[in-house]
Amino acid sequence: MESDASSLPRDARIDIDRFLATIERSATIGTGREGGLSRLALGDADKAMRDQFVVWCREAGLAVSVDAVGNIFARRAGREDHLPPVVMGSHLDTQANGGRFDGIVGVLGALEVVRTLNDLGHVTRRPLEIVNWTNEEGARFSPPMTASGCFAGAYTVDWVHARPSDDGPTFGEELRRIGYLGGAPVGGRALDAYLELHIEQGPILDAEKVQVGIVSHALKSHGFLVAFHGETAHTGPWPMERRRNALVAAARLLVSVDDLGWQLAPTGGKATAARLVAWPNKAGTLSDWAEAVCDVRHDDPATAAVMAERVERAIGEAAARAGCTAEVLDRWEWGGRIFDEEMVALTRRHAGGLGYSHRDLPSQAGHDAYFLARVCPTAMIFTPCRNGITHNNKELADRDDLAPGINVLLHSAVERADR
Amino acid sequence: MESDASSLPRDARIDIDRFLATIERSATIGTGREGGLSRLALGDADKAMRDQFVVWCREAGLAVSVDAVGNIFARRAGREDHLPPVVMGSHLDTQANGGRFDGIVGVLGALEVVRTLNDLGHVTRRPLEIVNWTNEEGARFSPPMTASGCFAGAYTVDWVHARPSDDGPTFGEELRRIGYLGGAPVGGRALDAYLELHIEQGPILDAEKVQVGIVSHALKSHGFLVAFHGETAHTGPWPMERRRNALVAAARLLVSVDDLGWQLAPTGGKATAARLVAWPNKAGTLSDWAEAVCDVRHDDPATAAVMAERVERAIGEAAARAGCTAEVLDRWEWGGRIFDEEMVALTRRHAGGLGYSHRDLPSQAGHDAYFLARVCPTAMIFTPCRNGITHNNKELADRDDLAPGINVLLHSAVERADR
Numbered sequence: 001m002e003s004d005a006s007s008l009p010r011d012a013r014i015d016i017d018r019f020l021a022t023i024e025r026s027a028t029i030g031t032g033r034e035g036g037l038s039r040l041a042l043g044d045a046d047k048a049m050r051d052q053f054v055v056w057c058r059e060a061g062l063a064v065s066v067d068a069v070g071n072i073f074a075r076r077a078g079r080e081d082h083l084p085p086v087v088m089g090s091h092l093d094t095q096a097n098g099g100r101f102d103g104i105v106g107v108l109g110a111l112e113v114v115r116t117l118n119d120l121g122h123v124t125r126r127p128l129e130i131v132n133w134t135n136e137e138g139a140r141f142s143p144p145m146t147a148s149g150c151f152a153g154a155y156t157v158d159w160v161h162a163r164p165s166d167d168g169p170t171f172g173e174e175l176r177r178i179g180y181l182g183g184a185p186v187g188g189r190a191l192d193a194y195l196e197l198h199i200e201q202g203p204i205l206d207a208e209k210v211q212v213g214i215v216s217h218a219l220k221s222h223g224f225l226v227a228f229h230g231e232t233a234h235t236g237p238w239p240m241e242r243r244r245n246a247l248v249a250a251a252r253l254l255v256s257v258d259d260l261g262w263q264l265a266p267t268g269g270k271a272t273a274a275r276l277v278a279w280p281n282k283a284g285t286l287s288d289w290a291e292a293v294c295d296v297r298h299d300d301p302a303t304a305a306v307m308a309e310r311v312e313r314a315i316g317e318a319a320a321r322a323g324c325t326a327e328v329l330d331r332w333e334w335g336g337r338i339f340d341e342e343m344v345a346l347t348r349r350h351a352g353g354l355g356y357s358h359r360d361l362p363s364q365a366g367h368d369a370y371f372l373a374r375v376c377p378t379a380m381i382f383t384p385c386r387n388g389i390t391h392n393n394k395e396l397a398d399r400d401d402l403a404p405g406i407n408v409l410l411h412s413a414v415e416r417a418d419r
Numbered sequence: 420m421e422s423d424a425s426s427l428p429r430d431a432r433i434d435i436d437r438f439l440a441t442i443e444r445s446a447t448i449g450t451g452r453e454g455g456l457s458r459l460a461l462g463d464a465d466k467a468m469r470d471q472f473v474v475w476c477r478e479a480g481l482a483v484s485v486d487a488v489g490n491i492f493a494r495r496a497g498r499e500d501h502l503p504p505v506v507m508g509s510h511l512d513t514q515a516n517g518g519r520f521d522g523i524v525g526v527l528g529a530l531e532v533v534r535t536l537n538d539l540g541h542v543t544r545r546p547l548e549i550v551n552w553t554n555e556e557g558a559r560f561s562p563p564m565t566a567s568g569c570f571a572g573a574y575t576v577d578w579v580h581a582r583p584s585d586d587g588p589t590f591g592e593e594l595r596r597i598g599y600l601g602g603a604p605v606g607g608r609a610l611d612a613y614l615e616l617h618i619e620q621g622p623i624l625d626a627e628k629v630q631v632g633i634v635s636h637a638l639k640s641h642g643f644l645v646a647f648h649g650e651t652a653h654t655g656p657w658p659m660e661r662r663r664n665a666l667v668a669a670a671r672l673l674v675s676v677d678d679l680g681w682q683l684a685p686t687g688g689k690a691t692a693a694r695l696v697a698w699p700n701k702a703g704t705l706s707d708w709a710e711a712v713c714d715v716r717h718d719d720p721a722t723a724a725v726m727a728e729r730v731e732r733a734i735g736e737a738a739a740r741a742g743c744t745a746e747v748l749d750r751w752e753w754g755g756r757i758f759d760e761e762m763v764a765l766t767r768r769h770a771g772g773l774g775y776s777h778r779d780l781p782s783q784a785g786h787d788a789y790f791l792a793r794v795c796p797t798a799m800i801f802t803p804c805r806n807g808i809t810h811n812n813k814e815l816a817d818r819d820d821l822a823p824g825i826n827v828l829l830h831s832a833v834e835r836a837d838r
Contacts, residue, residue, distance in 0.1 A: 095651075095699065095701060095703055095704045096698070096699035096701055096704065097651045097699055097704065097707070137701075137702075137703050138701075138702040138703050139699070139701040139702065139703055139704065140701075142702055143702070144702055144703060166701070200656075201653050201655065201656050202656035203656075219655065221655065223702070231811065232514075232516045232810055232811045233808065233809070233810055233811060234620050234783075234784055234809045234810040235689070235691035235693055235714060235810075236620065236638065236640070236689070236716055236783040236784035236785065237619075237620050237621035237622075237783035237784055237807060237809075238689070238807070239684070239687075239689070240680045240681055240684040240688075240689055240690075241684060245677075245691075245692060247673065247692050247693075247694075247695060248673065248674070248677045248692050250670075251669075251670040251671075251673040251674050251677075251692060251695065252670075252674050252677075254666065254667065254670040255667070255670050255671055255674045258664075258667045258670075258671075258741075261659045262659055265658070265659040265660060268658075269659075270654070270655070270657070270658070270659055271659075272654035272664075272705070273664060273666050273667050273670060274654055274666075274700075274701065274702045274703065274704070274705075275666075275697075275700050275701055275702055276666060276670065276695055276697065276700065277700070278694075278695065279515070280514065280515035280516055280558070281693075281694050281695065281696070282514060282515055282556075282557075282558040282559075282585070282693065282694055283556075283557040283558065283561055283562075283563060283642070283693045283694055283712045283714075284514055284556050284557050284558055284563060284693065284785075284810060285514045285515065285516065285558065285693070285810045286691070286693075286810075288516070293702045295654060295702075297655055322677075364653075364655040364656035365653055365655035365656055366655065366703075388656060388657070389652065390652070390653045390656075391651055391652055391653040391654075391703060391704045391705075392650070392651045392652060
């Protein structure tokens with residue numbers, strides 16, 4: 001029953017103009033700074049984008065379902081529709097100063113693959129599914145990749161629903177409010193494979209003028225959400241030795257984290273001070289509460305683990321120095337050699353077969369694919385992005401950057417689904 | 420025409436029960452955490468308190484006027500009403516986790532003085548005025564003591580009106596919205612004297628069981644509002660050496676400021692990390708903007724000046740270390756030997772004459788009196804507060820703490836007005 005190669009004509013190509021028009025339409029929903037997007041997870045703009053995506057999927061003849069954490073699946077039946085699907089996708093949410101490409105090219109690229117197959121009248125043996133994962137960015141709810149993590153069994157649905165947003169309402173409340181609290185169970189079903197197309201979010205492909213990135217592995221990353229508790233007092237008379245300023249504790253942690261990044265920079269390590277909030281955070285008063293988000297990343301998992309240990313120590317030291325107590329509210333990690341060798345080889349073979357220059361490289365950002373790799377054979381395909389700039393309205397990828405990667409996605413997915 | 424002493428009977432006393440009932444009523448307007456207040460300047464609760472204060476003043480037969488920065492003056496005519504008034508007051512606004520006493524005892528204590536004079540049928544030679552200064556706390560608009568500073572000529576009305584709040588609207592917009600953009604000119608008129616009663620906001624009087632604090636001078640304080648500018652980028656792939664994370668710059672400044680406070684703590688110096696905000700301040704993205712508020716204080720003005728220089732150096736170093744630029748948006752200073760010797764002697768004499776234990780001590784917080792000292796003879800009277808706790812809902816002063824200070828205010832103001 002299995003065949004060695006795709007039955008798709010070797011010269012089949014996606015329609016880059018149609019794809020770019022789709023990206024253009026997406027770029028009008030939740031506009032941010034000039035040219036960019038500010039489409040935070042489960043906000044009004046995310047709802048509007050989801051609604052548009054569902055319309056496009058239905059126009060393409062797909063059956064849409066939504067699960068209990070808001071993940072949207074759009075299914076194209078296979079010739080043997082009982083077989084587990086080949087899933088393609090990424091996320092439509094963005095950072096507050098996000099670009100218009102990021103994970104969006106992974107979701108809308110998958111849609112373009114399906115539209116191309118519709119044009120060709122090609123029905124794959126296994127079903128195909130497009131997925132939009134909820135809150136990949138973590139820009140409104142911590143941790144990032146919440147809903148793909150839940151799909152992979154890392155988090156329970158109740159835990160995800162209880163995540164607070166930076167601006168008040170919970171994940172579950174916002175899902176309900178925007179109408180994307182779906183009835184489908186989260187995960188717990190067999191997937192044949194998962195393929196995620198994404199812009200590189202790094203400078204390598206653009207600098208080397210390589211057309212397609214074959215993602216070999218992922219930087220190991222450890223993230224922390226930490227709360228500090230102190231006591232309010234007057235900034236004037238209160239003696240230094242009696243102060244319990246939670247803002248100082250959080251600032252000390254973030255400086256230690258940044259120092260750590262600089263220490264490991266010679267070996268490519270990074271450490272990030274990402275977020276700090278405090279209360280009351282006012283002139284005249286010491287703050288009695290602060291929360292900080294930080295992470296460390298390194299290509300070598302052992303080094304990343306040492307960095308994480310040093311962050312843990314820094315949390316205690318920062319709290320003690322400021323007379324506060326610390327509480328690690330959340331901790332996440334991802335990365336390593338998680339991708340499926342056969343799947344990676346599949347994408348590499350098609351990149352070469354289609355005549356594109358390509359190279360293996362690690363992924364440095366976090367991606368939903370990291371969680372999917374826990375439940376099915378998974379690979380990622382990177383497209384170049386200009387100067388590696390991302391999470392910035394100046395993020396840029398043009399037709400020549402994008403078409404090769406989407407074509408590799410097309411041929412890889414179809415070969416996998418047809419085998 | 421001048422007499423040596425007040426014509427007020429030596430046994431005249433304020434009605435502490437009436438005063439405490441007035442404080443109780445105030446404590447229901449803009450409630451915060453248990454027992455405390457959250458009555459930020461020019462918010463809805465501040466408006467409600469102002470309205471109540473104006474009603475009380477009119478009930479006491481006072482003529483109320485409001486100036487163009489929202490300062491409320493309530494005037495009791497003198498026998499020679501053309502003479503410059505003796506002014507008593509402080510502020511009714513609070514911090515976000517404020518107590519119910521703070522500057523409120525200064526305004527409502529002055530009201531109690533007037534009510535007592537009404538009961539006694541005593542009309543002073545010079546007019547008396549009660550004043551409520553706008554935004555003493557600086558908890559919503561920077562800098563603190565904005566409107567007394569404007570009254571004293573330190574700031575123009577236009578500049579004050581343009582101050583942005585932490586939550587969006589400007590000082591001028593909020594004045595207009597709550598109906599306290601008054602028609603009276605700001606300052607520019609002669610005052611005979613200014614007397615401000617305030618809780619100590621420090622532990623000395625309570626620890627030593629002394630009933631009245633005679634404020635000899637003010638700690639020298641330098642404050643800074645600093646903005647840092649960087650660039651957003653992804654927290655994962657972006658190399659450390661290309662990062663321009665404004666959150667890191669602000670955190671580095673605040674840690675340097677806290678370190679400075681510890682270095683000077685052995686000589687009673689303090690340095691405070693008061694506020695930090697950043698944008699987008701999200702997991703996954705480096706922030707391209709951050710703002711920090713900090714201040715330094717020392718009893719020795721020369722040392723305070725050295726501390727301020729070190730903050731200025733730290734601003735540049737923090738920005739450079741994080742690849743950002745820094746901009747000092749605002750800078751304020753106050754304190755020193757600013758009070759009028761004769762006025763201070765007047766309050767000291769009455770504290771003794773009324774049989775209260777008293778001692779001289781410096782003021783460590785900022786107060787409107789610091790600006791008033793620029794335009795007329797000024798003194799401050801402190802009442803004890805439990806354990807020195809303030810800017811905290813646990814702030815506490817009872818009848819025995821408060822009555823002596825208000826009686827000293829009564830006799831001092833009347834002697835000054837009757838001379």
